[in-house]
Amino acid sequence: MTFPRIDETHDAALTCWVEGAQGHGEFPVQNLPYGVFSHGDARRRLGVAIGEWVLDLAGIADLLPVGRDLLGAATLNGLFALPAADRLALRRMLSALLCDESKRARVAEHLHPAGECTLHLPAAIGDYTDFYVGIHHAADIGKLFRPDNPLLPNYKYVPIGYHGRASSIRPSGVPVRRPCGQRKAPEAAAPTFGPSARLDYELELGVWIGPGNALGETVPIGEAADHIAGFCLLNDWSARDFQAWEYVPLGPFLAKNFQSTISPWVVTAEALAPFRQAQPPRPEGDPRPLDYLWDETDQAHGGLGVELEVFITTAAMRAAGLAPHRLSHGPASNMYWTVQQMVTHHASNGCNLAPGDLLGTGTISAPVPDGYGSLMELSQGGKVKVALPGGEERTFLEDGDEIVLRACARREGYAAIGFGECRARVEPAR
Structure with a gap:
């Protein structure tokens, strides 16, 4: 590596x-x-x-x-x-x-x-794949649906991901329109169609692919870093009510593909060289990754020393001149898999990656509430109201709410560098 x-x-x-x-x-x-x-x-x-x-x-x-x-x-x-x-x-x-x-x-x-x-948009995005490497987010979401078994058995063996929609990715500043779709309450006899009532954000990093690989060829873990051109912030907006109804048996679809927002500046892999760090060791008892995903250098230097933050402003907050309210913050080290492992696994079956393809890490959450990377976690699935300045409360996003993601890489002895904003405001459904 x-x-x-x-x-x-x-x-x-x-x-x-x-x-x-x-x-x-x-x-x-x-x-x-x-x-x-x-x-x-x-x-x-x-x-x-x-x-x-x-x-x-x-x-x-x-x-x-x-x-x-x-x-x-x-x-x-x-x-x-x-x-x-x-x-x-x-x-x-x-x-x-x-x-x-x-x-x-x-x-x-x-x-x-x-x-x-x-x-x-910095690139013509040929393909977009969203992973699920934030283990604390995966566990938090799993607990809502499977309290006794939050992480499925494959999670600690496979960098889980799904193929998203490249055509609906937009740069920071472009509003996101509340999507319409099907949802079904557990007690309801049949689903209904209408605007999402559980619109959420997801705090993620985006990974830009550099040189790709030919169809049928793989990207060995020792070479994966050479295929990463840079990084951005990514908000993979989610309609949680649609997602709960549609994700079985084939996973995310309309709950995810209506829009994703990215920060427009590409922080290069070269710029982040001082901020590489060891990947946190896996908890005792967790399996060692399979050989094709294991590299000692990747474990020693494949992590990212990047701090992530999420802020919200509401229409009422802006009218009152209130400052953005920070919902959460935490380090990118809360990723269970490295970005190099993501790249290697993606190409392990011969899938061809191309320059300008975008990979998402999935929601990066800390193990404590002030580091949760989504409202789904902060509100415990809508059961707990999140207090905001001015007396407002939220379980999920309302029209006029604006979410801003920010990130900064810091290390003593080096100049801190940022990613720019990943910002979008929710507009009403049509």
Whole structure:
């Protein structure tokens, strides 16, 4: 297993000439996430976030070690497909340009204020798969339906996942419309159709696939890190009432595919090099993963030192000028499987992954209530009301509620880097 290494681009002492970028809370020069933006016209461009600015990559293509054909594209798929060494060379050159005062005049003309830019989906997403690697969430949900046996026997052997809907993924800021569908109360004789009454959010990380694998070929666990281009935040909105009715026997369908929201900036695998950490050891008595999923280096460095948060504002809170209320927070280390194990298992049957495919981790919850990653857990399936500022309460989301996911990677001695917001507001059903 070869992970990106810590190098000069991670040095906390780097001095960046871009106004406001030095020590920026999310996008300092040590981050340099990629995205797709437009500014002033409808043309979509590849960009890099630096402080409160977006750098147009095509405008400085002659200074970079990557072809203009890739930098002039409207999606990041081409960059994702590059070998890890080429992506690293691009990061190093961008870092050097943004820290070299002599390059300011040449580069600065291609900086745009982030507030004037529109951010788009960073890639043409061919396929989307959502996993279920947050063990505390899986146990919490299982307890609601199977109090005596919350985790099914396969959970600790198989990185469970399902194929989601790529076409309904939207970037941060796009509202989510309350879906309509079938639901059936346990005491009812027949189902009914209508707007979801149990709309929920899910706190997840998204994993962007880099170089893929050919159909019929596998991705060995020792090579899985080479196939990961970067990460984002993911809110896999869920209609819990639809889900309870439809998930047997084939799993999630309309309860999940009406929309998923992602943060538009791709935090690269290279940027996260200082924040790699050991995967937490499995509890005593848990089975060792099968050989195709086991790698000592992955266990030693395959975890992520990322802190996750969920905030809510309601229409009443915004009208009263109240600050967003934090619903939960916790570390990404609450994942039972590493992202490398997710990639390897996905391709273990010969399934072909492609640049720009998106994997979700599934809801990442902590073992305590202030770290639960969904309202389904916080409200104990709708039995307990969650108190909000201003006297409001929630069991599930109401129209006008806005959910914001945030994340930050921190480690002593290194500059903290953020993921940007994953934000969407609930609109009424039609």
